[in-house]
Amino acid sequence: MSKKPDLPQPSATDPFADFLCFSVYSTGLAFNRLYKPLLDRYGLTYLQYLALIALALRGEQTVSELGESLFLESSTVTPLIKRLEAAGTVTRRRDTRDERVVRVSLTDRGKAILEEARCVPLEVMEATGTPPEQLQLLNEQLKALRAKLVTKSD
Amino acid sequence: MSKKPDLPQPSATDPFADFLCFSVYSTGLAFNRLYKPLLDRYGLTYLQYLALIALALRGEQTVSELGESLFLESSTVTPLIKRLEAAGTVTRRRDTRDERVVRVSLTDRGKAILEEARCVPLEVMEATGTPPEQLQLLNEQLKALRAKLVTKSD
């Protein structure tokens, strides 16, 4: 009677694993844990590292723009960049045209640290033991999903 | 001359977007933001909600086991479950056999709240506007990636 065979039902024994939001969440934690000891050597946290990368690749940005780059609110970005400033890796300076905006840019020291840490993401990607094209595909899927989620939360 | 055409090179103009770890990170933030207002009605944070789900689907767990379920350290789980206990959604009780371990379980109130919030994940999944089978595929890829990352960070 065409009864359904036992297809490789991914997690029949553990329905908790089937929450996509949880997989995204916990994979993020796993990335964080893998990066942490590698970045410790440069005195950077995971988020601080991402912020420096964003500044390196996109250039000087206002606090708001950096928030958009990192998908963070200004209430998170402000203390973040203050710590980076204290560490001497970025500069904050008020726009003379519009005193409300603060422009953030990498210092030479920030650039130098990024240069030293150049190999870190490669190490992490190799640690995944997954072919690059597959990682790239996953990245594209996640970006598409993120785009949908962002529009739904305004 | 079979010159490569302009294939849809995903992010030729924005290399920052090509960090898989960042896509995972920011998609997690996007999920959190989408869930937050929906869970507010039940007095739950995103993590508290995930913890209740884990307890509902896997049953009573020790603090360590719940940490493994959620991929969290005990230093995160302990305050989390204390807040849930204060809210009356879980109980903490010392194992009589081994006074070191604390067993966590859902209260009736916790179960009732989960029941009320039953529709939330569906709402979120619908908000993605993505076919379920595609979400399922993405979930499997992420779980595989997470497994690799976890083994590398011990």
Added chain:
DNA sequence: ATCATTTAAATCGCATACGAGTTAATCGTG
């Protein structure tokens, strides 16, 4: 020009997150 509105950044309170270290209970080996 004045004053309500808007806007950018910062501030505040709360809840994650983790590593390092602590405490208390159990285990293991003699």
Added chain:
DNA sequence: CACGATTAACTCGTATGCGATTTAAATGAT
């Protein structure tokens, strides 16, 4: 059974994260 080693949970300090509010500056409508 004694006692060092291990283990489970907890505590503490630091760094995210966000929503709500605040502050200060720029805008805009009359």
